[in-house]
Amino acid sequence: MKKKSLLKLFIFLLAFAMLAFVLGCGSTEEPVDTESGDDTEKSEAGDPDLEAENEADEKEVLLMGTNAGFIPFEFLNEDEEIDGFDIELAEEIASILGMELEVLDMDFGGLILAVKNGQIDIAVAGITITEERLESVNFSDPYYVAGQTIVVREDETGISGIEDLAGRLVGVQEGTTGDFECDDLIEEGLFKSEDVRRFPQVNEVFLALESGQVDAVIMDEPVANRYIEERGGMKTIGGVFTEEEFGIAIAKENKELLEQINAALKEIK
Ligand code: ARG
Numbered sequence: 001m002k003k004k005s006l007l008k009l010f011i012f013l014l015a016f017a018m019l020a021f022v023l024g025c026g027s028t029e030e031p032v033d034t035e036s037g038d039d040t041e042k043s044e045a046g047d048p049d050l051e052a053e054n055e056a057d058e059k060e061v062l063l064m065g066t067n068a069g070f071i072p073f074e075f076l077n078e079d080e081e082i083d084g085f086d087i088e089l090a091e092e093i094a095s096i097l098g099m100e101l102e103v104l105d106m107d108f109g110g111l112i113l114a115v116k117n118g119q120i121d122i123a124v125a126g127i128t129i130t131e132e133r134l135e136s137v138n139f140s141d142p143y144y145v146a147g148q149t150i151v152v153r154e155d156e157t158g159i160s161g162i163e164d165l166a167g168r169l170v171g172v173q174e175g176t177t178g179d180f181e182c183d184d185l186i187e188e189g190l191f192k193s194e195d196v197r198r199f200p201q202v203n204e205v206f207l208a209l210e211s212g213q214v215d216a217v218i219m220d221e222p223v224a225n226r227y228i229e230e231r232g233g234m235k236t237i238g239g240v241f242t243e244e245e246f247g248i249a250i251a252k253e254n255k256e257l258l259e260q261i262n263a264a265l266k267e268i269k
Helices: 004-045 050-060 085-097 108-116 175-186 201-208 223-233 255-268
Strands: 059-068 100-105 144-146 148-153 171-173 198-199 217-220 236-239 244-246
Touching: 059 085, 059 108, 085 100, 085 255, 148 175, 148 201, 148 223, 171 175, 171 201, 175 198, 175 217, 198 201, 201 217, 201 223, 201 236, 217 223, 223 236
Parallel strands: 059 100, 171 198, 171 217
Antiparallel strands: 144 244, 148 217, 148 236
């Protein structure tokens, strides 16, 4: 009898130990199971992040660089998203090419080099096609015609053309055609180098004019008009004095993308 009950106890303890072991293993494995279970559940339930990720996985990414602050071509909207004509254009091109557009906000002065170095696939930022830039990158067919204009404060009476800028302080965005125009005027002897103030962002150029840090701004006309519309207190002088065409910058080696983008532009036009 005693032997039997000891055996029973032994079997009972063994069974208990085995059960504890199984449960123990189960509980350590459980989080892993739940995690993987969660994943399938999420994608099945249509988690938007995961879905976007999966789509991006399928589609090749078209990485675009821009400089948001050039209204109406690129700017940050109320949701702090990069928005504007250039983004819509690039979205359409990407959709025609069956690619997923990603947009990076960068300094304007660094865009051409970033394309050249392959950091980004394209730069779309109201970029004027110039001989100098064509030495570093290719450009798509032009998609917009613009030109530089002079902006002054509304109460300014002493400036009615380029010649009147002599001896005055002029603001431009660094690395833009407005900046290069100033270089030419410095070479021609109209400006002194120290009279030109260069700012990294368009917004800063207009702030400098508003606060009296500079007397005039040289800027792409459509952008100047939009800033004046939005902020008031400023006016343009004498219409446009350059003729420029905007193009999409693409690395020289990327011939196929250049052709695809030009074909897409034709389709969109
Ligand atoms: N069109 C001028 C240029 O090519 C100015 C462009 C500035 N663009 C910008 N997104 N800030 O130099």
